[in-house]
Amino acid sequence: MKQFIQHALLLFLVMGAVNSQAALQVVTTTEDLAAIARAIGGAAVDVVSLTPGTRDPHFAEAKPSMIRKVSRAELLILVGADMEIGWLPPLLQSARNGRVQSGNAGYLDLSLTVPLLGKMTGPVSRAMGDVHAKGNPHYWLDPRNGAHMARAIATRLGELDPPGQADYQARLAAFEQTLEQKLKEWQTTLIPLRGQAVIAYHTSFIYLADAFGFSVVDEVEPMPGIAPSAAHLSQLVQRIKSEQIDLLIMEPYYERRSARYLHDQTGIRIAVLPQSAGALPQIETYVDLFDRIVAILSQTGGD
Amino acid sequence: MFNHLHRITPMGILMGACAIFSLPGLAAEDSALLRQQLIELQQQMQQSQQAYQSRLQALEQRLMQLEQDKVMQLAQDKITPAANSTIVRQQTSPSDVPSSGLTSSTANPLRIGLSGLFAAGGSNADNDELEGLQAGGHDPNRNGFTVQNVELSLGATVDPYFDAQTNIIFLIDNEGETEVELEEAFMTTRHLPWGLQVKGGQYFTEFGRQNPQHPHTWAFADQPVVLSRFFGGDGLRSQGARVSWLAPTPWYSELYLGAQNANGETVTSFLAEGAGGDPTDPETIGGHALIDRDGRDQSDLLYSARWLNGFDLSDTLSMNMGFSGLIGPNASGRSTDTTIVGTDVYLKWQPAYVQRGFPFVSWHTEVLQRRYEAGDSEDPTQETLKDWGFFSQALWGFRPGWVAGLRTEFAEADGGVSTDDDPFRDRRKRLSPNLTWYPSEYSKLRLQYNRDWAEHLDGGNADSLFLQMEFSLGSHTAHTF
Known part of the structure; x- marks a missing residue:
């Protein structure tokens, strides 16, 4: 021993x-x-x-x-x-x-x-x-x-x-x-998104909004980290309809039921955005991350 | 007053003008002159309207140009240090890069937390029987309400060398008396060389996975039967010191060696009162009388060892495996010892994408065995009492905030006088399904059903239902594995 x-x-x-x-x-x-x-x-x-x-x-x-x-x-x-x-x-x-x-x-x-x-x-x-x-x-x-x-x-x-x-x-x-070079490209690509009002799942996209000139006006969560209630979702439906909000952005790890419900009720488009390198396949570098975010937003955001 | 006048004056003029135009009996040449003047006025109006329109158009164009300029400027936002943004300049000067000095997280030196754990219960066993079935000091053990645990935690980094933590618990016992206990108070070294860490004070012995856990982190409303039997209602904790070594292995491997006082009421199975685990009959174990423990050498200590290993089996599956051992004097003789050994396994699965830590599946199992030397060698009834038991619990966090759990338990004993009617040594089985809802990280509600099979019970079994609730105030809850 x-x-x-x-x-x-x-x-x-x-x-x-x-x-x-x-x-x-x-x-x-x-x-x-x-x-x-x-x-x-x-x-x-x-x-x-x-x-x-x-x-x-x-x-x-x-x-x-x-x-x-x-x-x-x-x-x-x-x-x-x-x-x-x-x-x-x-x-x-x-x-x-x-x-x-x-x-x-x-x-x-x-x-x-x-x-x-x-x-x-x-x-x-x-x-x-x-x-x-x-x-x-x-x-x-x-x-x-x-x-x-x-x-x-x-x-x-x-x-x-x-x-x-x-x-x-x-x-x-x-x-x-x-x-620097990429930022110009990204901002140019996302010009259609400028000034738009957007809904996010969680309060996690205010920096992205700041960088690309759109605004996050509401969240699917009634408060940060609190699960969406039916009452809050129906309020959101009203708001999306009356303010004609056209885009909902969320991370891949959040539940999709609430977003799907809002989509069914209002037709709002949903963009599942990677919040990090590695959040979706083939995002390895920091530049990859924004390449992908911009690609998704330009597909979902523009008409 | 002047404002008022100003507003009235143009209106008066307008009204006067209207009166003149509407005057009847005007001469024909006058009317021709007036017509001409009107036409001129009309032309002037048209001209000025055109002028305004072109000016408006020019303004609109300028606005659009400005907007475009702004977009272009934003697009051109330089991110090199040469940029014109003052933020960039400030942040890039080396002195503004967070120095190795104090950070915001050290600005809050004391972590203070208060958690309260309460239960309401109902059982077909009476209160006396329930106290035998629910033997943990924090277990719900009444038909009615139980204050399971109110715990005040204070912790901080002491200085560059030590961290310290104190947990004080408040209880209301079944007689309605408030009890205050110094559950833990210890200090830990922060960074000794060679992966070593020393902890000293009053603390839970690191034996198995569950024993050092506090009631508010338990996955079930009560503590496992085998732990109540071997370590008593409050868990195994005492005054002492331990050293742990983080081995430089490719996987996580940590070795703990410690020594603690073997007497005191929280060192069940050793020199404590109630060494048999039964608070209603503290002076015997398995029919053997316990001697005055002060008669023993006070230098007799409880020695503990633990070897804990951790692995990531895959990106989604992690595992802990531990082996623990205890050896120390017991109170049944002058040279008698108790040894307890145990092994614990913990597995946790989480998929690649998790929301707030959900979903997950975890499995936690511990097996423990105790050898209790009862009676000195000259004692004719001398024998070794052998007890063992296990618990195995699975949790399924099926959606954010919701966890379903199932626990199975078994315990039995060999040796001593008839174990059948000893609630702490009889053959015992328990099955406990539960459902927990966490409205947030700081509160929970739990419903648990216990089905007990115990030889000492008259009917042989009992059914109990507990509703538990918890709040947590102050410092952020720790996410431990």
């Missing part, structure tokens, strides 16, 4: 040694952050996302496999603004990795790098549903914020890996250039 334990311990230690690689170990909470980190870090970083793009990052659980990833990370990049409040604190406690704990160089909260919309003023209560007093955390859905995020990531990678700094800045410049 004693010998078995000794062997097991030895095995663990050997595996630990093998596992320490040369590339900077980066862990992100979502696939979008991972996509940007890969674009900036290139081969010098090893990036893994804790949640898949198909899931709502707010409702993730601190799974054991995540503990393992965070325990080895040299940089943890998060959405912040309470997006991961349910699972990141217990995860960080279990992972016991000082490098990536809040207050250290390996902890990068990107919500502090972008202008947040929807900050709550006045009294905030849970009677209002899942409101985020610090501001709406879905900011990555504005490509202009993507540039802010990329800059913060490039700066931090340069701090953690000074010899690679020039490379990170070079990749950042290329990333910004691509985004």
Whole structure:
């Protein structure tokens, strides 16, 4: 028995040694952050996302496999603004990795790098549903914020890996250039959507609306995170009819019954938009994400 | 006053003009002159109308041009640092990139939470029988209402080195008395080297999956029978310290080793009063009298070990598997020990697309075995009591906010005087279907039916129905796996 334990311990230690690689170990909470980190870090970083793009990052659980990833990370990049409040604190406690704990160089909260919309003023209560007093955390859905995020990531990678700094800045410049070029294309494609009133399932598209000049006037959820009631849906039917609202946008993971009901009652068109890289097949990069969103919107949005 | 006058004056003029035009008996040349003047007026009107129209058209054109310009400008929004947006400039200066210093999440240093758990129940067993069937300290155990658990949690990061957590519980017992308990108060290191973590204070022993869980996170209204038998109504918790090691394996693997005091009322099966689990008969177990535990060496401690492994079997299926062991002195003799071993499995499936954590299917099973050395070697009745039991529960979150559950349980004992009429050692089966509705992350309603088969009951079985409700205030609920 004693010998078995000794062997097991030895095995663990050997595996630990093998596992320490040369590339900077980066862990992100979502696939979008991972996509940007890969674009900036290139081969010098090893990036893994804790949640898949198909899931709502707010409702993730601190799974054991995540503990393992965070325990080895040299940089943890998060959405912040309470997006991961349910699972990141217990995860960080279990992972016991000082490098990536809040207050250290390996902890990068990107919500502090972008202008947040929807900050709550006045009294905030849970009677209002899942409101985020610090501001709406879905900011990555504005490509202009993507540039802010990329800059913060490039700066931090340069701090953690000074010899690679020039490379990170070079990749950042290329990333910004691509985004700039693409943003023009996307905005031109979506000109028909400008000024339009749109309904969203959840309060998650205000940044997208801001970037492309349409407005989200109502949500299928009566309050953020609260399931739609029959009364609220019939109010929506009235509103859609009287204001001739023509488009409903929603993430792929929400139930479709409510949207289908609204469609049946009013003929409103429904666009299921990927909210993240990896949310639908073949969306790997941050640019892919908006390519797809714009493609879907231009098909559903225009006549 | 002046405003008033201004409004009246033009009206007066207009009325005067109308009076002049309508004057009768005007000369013919006058009327010809007037006609000419009218024609001139008409022409002037037409001219000015045309002028206005062309000006309006020009304005419209300018507006359209402006709108187009704006669209173009938006489309040209530069996102390079050279852009004219002040936000971009501010955000890109390196000093504004969030420094490694304080972040918004550390601005709220103390997490405060209060949760309340209440139940209403009805059973064909009477209240005395129910206390034997529902032996958990937080179980609904009355025909009527039970305050299961009101828990105040305070937690924070102490400093760069420690986190700390305190859970204080308030209960109202069946006599109506309010009890306050220091359920847990411990500190944990934040980042020791080599994947180590030390925890010290008063805390739930990390044995199995369910024992360290708090009642408000349970998937059922009551605690499993076998845990009530081995660890008593309040779960196994005591004062001590443990070290855990996160092994550098390719999968998640964590080893816990700990030592805690073996006496006190929450260390059932060891030196606690009610070591047999039966609060109504705390001085015996399996017919063996418990000795004055102070007579034992106080350095006798309860030692615990746990090895927990976690895997992602696929993108949609995750698994935890743990092995736990306890060894410590018991109160039936001066050199008698108890050992408890257990294994636990937890599987959870979630499809690729989930809304608010739904749908899901999970399965949680634990098997425990206890060897209780009853009586010292010179005691003629000396023997080893062997008890074991398991519970297995499946949950199905079939639509957002709704979870259906089913739990099966079994427990039995070997050794000791007749176990048939001992509610803590008889052969026992229980089947519990339930349905839970979570209106939000912060509240729940649960309906649970328990079918009990127990040898100690006169009729051999009992049926109970519980309606449970919970609220949670303050800090955000933790989403643990």
